[in-house]
Structures are given as structure tokens and as C-alpha cells.
Amino acid sequence: MERRKKMATIAAIILTGLFIASAVGIASAHFTMIFPSDSQATIWDVAPEDYIAERGETKTVYIMWGHPYEHISFDMASVPEVSVMKPDGTVEQLTAEEITVDGMDVEGNPGTFVAYKASFTVDQRGDSIVFVRYEDEDQKLTDYVKAIIHCGEEQWIGWDAKLGQKAEIVPFTRPYGLEEGFVFTGKALYDGNALPDADVEVEKYHTLDLGKEIVEAAETMYPYDPPMMFTRVTKTNAAGGFAYTLDEPGIWFFGAYGPEIEGLTQRSVFIIPVLEEFPAEKEVVAETPTAAASPGFSAIAVIAGLFIVVYLVKRKER
Numbered sequence: 001m002e003r004r005k006k007m008a009t010i011a012a013i014i015l016t017g018l019f020i021a022s023a024v025g026i027a028s029a030h031f032t033m034i035f036p037s038d039s040q041a042t043i044w045d046v047a048p049e050d051y052i053a054e055r056g057e058t059k060t061v062y063i064m065w066g067h068p069y070e071h072i073s074f075d076m077a078s079v080p081e082v083s084v085m086k087p088d089g090t091v092e093q094l095t096a097e098e099i100t101v102d103g104m105d106v107e108g109n110p111g112t113f114v115a116y117k118a119s120f121t122v123d124q125r126g127d128s129i130v131f132v133r134y135e136d137e138d139q140k141l142t143d144y145v146k147a148i149i150h151c152g153e154e155q156w157i158g159w160d161a162k163l164g165q166k167a168e169i170v171p172f173t174r175p176y177g178l179e180e181g182f183v184f185t186g187k188a189l190y191d192g193n194a195l196p197d198a199d200v201e202v203e204k205y206h207t208l209d210l211g212k213e214i215v216e217a218a219e220t221m222y223p224y225d226p227p228m229m230f231t232r233v234t235k236t237n238a239a240g241g242f243a244y245t246l247d248e249p250g251i252w253f254f255g256a257y258g259p260e261i262e263g264l265t266q267r268s269v270f271i272i273p274v275l276e277e278f279p280a281e282k283e284v285v286a287e288t289p290t291a292a293a294s295p296g297f298s299a300i301a302v303i304a305g306l307f308i309v310v311y312l313v314k315r316k317e318r
């Protein structure tokens with residue numbers, strides 16, 4: 001009896017340990033982030049406009065590994081392969097240069113982390129697709145990531161290109177000019193074929209301060225499962241298609257989980273910059289101060305009109 005109790009206690013300790021370990025590990029989804037920026041000092045202030053370029057501009061993209069929602073960083077464990085496909089379909093391989101970026105670790109402490117950067121010249125109008133392949137043994141993931149750099153008025157050429165990555169998301173929705181509240185639709189491919197019935201994780205990036213604040217709020221409001229708020233999940237249908245509403249402005253990540261190869265899950269990732277509501281609701285109200293726009297005025301006008309009609313009819317009758 002005594003022995004059985006002891007065994008049960010040991011088992012409970014082991015199980016608790018395993019639970020804590022897994023809870024830390026799966027706090028939310030790791031993503032390979034591609035953030036364009038003018039300088040390393042401003043990478044974490046990434047905005048949708050950073051994914052827009054002028055012709056002739058040199059674009060530098062910073063590649064980081066972490067939890068975008070909580071603003072948690074990890075070292076990149078291997079050198080990412082970085083390339084760009086130009087609007088005319090030509091592919092250029094880029095040199096990934098190792099850098100260190102300031103960030104916050106999984107325990108909430110500040111630290112510096114291994115990341116990479118790469119540059120290219122935007123020499124064509126249209127859409128250049130920056131794509132990255134990154135392997136992480138620790139997370140047992142191979143990421144195939146795409147981010148679109150758009151250049152030129154009405155030059156909506158190239159955003160839906162199929163690159164032929166091992167795992168790839170091809171958008172159905174043009175991934176720029178999107179506002180908060182818009183629905184993003186795309187298709188997940190694996191080896192060029194539709195990836196059916198796959199998990200698609202959806203996560204929005206937060207700056208450090210906002211990340212801390214929102215994680216705390218989620219932990220207070222949903223203590224039974226805060227990460228359910230960090231990482232949303234949808235699935236692909238039989239044709240590999242999926243849809244999700246981008247309900248807030250900012251930089252969004254979609255990751256579709258494919259099969260495992262030599263212990264590494266092959267995942268396709270697509271990054272989408274989302275603008276604020278346009279036109280902003282406040283502006284509309286401010287810019288239309290005429291009384292005619294208010295329903296109250298129209299009602300008064302209708303009633304006044306009726307009185308005039310009744311008056312004219314009565315006058316005729318006399």
C-alpha cells in the first residue's frame with residue numbers, strides 16, 4: 001500500500017513536470033518573420049507600408065524566429081535560404097547576413113537573438129515575392145515563408161504566383177490594400193498539390209509593449225486557455241482552401257501544417273500586412289457635417305413635403 005502511494009506520487013510529479021514543459025513549449029506558435037525595414041533599429045515597428053516599395057529602392061528584409069503575438073524571440077538555429085521572385089518571374093537568390101536583434105525571451109527577460117537580413121533592389125514594377133526556407137530542429141519544423149513587396153500604382157502583378165516551394169501558400173485574395181475586417185482566402189499546397197484537411201494557424205504580430213499587455217489581458221480573462229487567443233486555428237478544405245477574417249490592422253501570419261519529412265513538419269507560411277479601416281469611421285462623420293446626411297433631417301423634409309402636398313390638394317378642392 002505504502003509502495004503504491006509512493007509510485008502514485010512519483011507518477012504525479014513526472015506528469016506535472018511534463019505538463020509544465022509542454023505548456024512552455026506550445027505557449028503559441030513559432031513563426032519565421034520577414035519584416036522589411038529601413039534600419040535595424042525600427043524592425044519591431046513594422047507597418048503595412050514597409051511592404052511597399054518604389055522602383056529603384058533597395059529593400060532590406062529582416063528575418064526573425066519567434067512568437068509574433070507575444071513578441072517572444074528565439075535564436076535562429078540555421079541559416080535561412082532567402083530568395084526573391086520578381087514580377088516577371090525571374091528568381092534571385094539573396095545573401096542572408098547574420099545579425100543579432102534585441103528582443104524578449106520566453107521567460108519575459110530581455111535578450112539578444114540570432115537573426116538574419118538580406119537586401120535586394122526593386123527594379124521592376126509589380127509584386128516581388130520574398131521567400132524563405134528555414135529549418136528548426138528544436139521545433140521540428142521546416143518553414144517555407146512568403147512575403148509580398150508591392151511596387152507601382154495598379155501594378156498588381158505577381159502576388160498570386162506559384163513559386164514551386166515544397167510547401168506553399170498561394171493567395172486567392174490580393175494580399176495588399178486589405179483593411180481590418182477583410183477576409184483572407186488562400187490555398188495550401190504541398191509538392192504542388194492541394195493540401196487537404198490541414199491545420200492553419202493564424203497569428204497577429206504585436207510590438208513588445210502591446211504584446212505584454214495583451215498576453216496579460218488574455219491570461220486574466222481566459223485563464224483556462226490563454227493561447228487560444230494568441231493562435232487561432234482554421235483548417236483547409238478538400239481543395240486545400242482556407243479563409244480567415246483579419247479583424248485588426250497589423251502584420252498577420254498564416255501557417256499551414258503539411259506532412260513530416262525526417263522528423264520535420266513541412267509548413268507553408270504567408271505574411272499579410274493589414275491596413276486600418278478606410279475610410280476611418282471618425283473621418284466620415286467629420287467630413288459630412290451637412291444636415292442632409294442625418295436621418296433626422298430627411299424625416300423632417302418628408303413630413304414637411306407631405307404638409308405641402310396636403311395644403312396644395314386642399315387648396316385645389318376649394
Ligand SMILES: [Cu+2]
Nearest residue numbers: 025028029030
Ligand atoms: Cu512556439
